[in-house]
């Protein structure tokens with residue numbers, strides 16, 4: 281998975297930018313390959329979790345640290361986008377009510393070889409940065425589904441660049 285699976289399709293960059301699932305996978309691969317565990321500080325310990333594991337995308341196979349990964353295409357790797365699409369709002373809202381926040385890796389992908397990885401620790405996240413979106417209309421494929429956006433602008437001074 282990762283570079284090879286994308287380049288073997290012959291599309292390179294354009295596939296990266298058009299295929300959301302592939303982009304998500306690429307983001308996780310880049311984190312696993314380039315980041316040490318933020319908690320135990322070891323190298324090569326982060327692993328991708330299976331798709332159906334909902335609360336996190338990577339886990340440390342030494343200390344059990346869990347993290348989420350969001351990937352986004354970008355032409356400027358020096359700037360975190362102001363808003364990044366999140367996932368399901370209901371789940372996020374329930375987690376916040378229970379006081380659960382997960383560290384967030386933000387992977388910006390410019391091309392097959394150009395990327396940046398930013399990090400926002402769970403301790404520095406705010407409830408305000410999770411902004412609910414409108415429910416999908418009755419005509420939509422997932423009618424009634426409601427997502428959220430990460431308002432990265434509101435936490436811009438808390439995000440650090442790792443790679």
Ligand SMILES: [Zn+2]
Nearest residue numbers: 317320340343
């Ligand atoms: Zn660890």
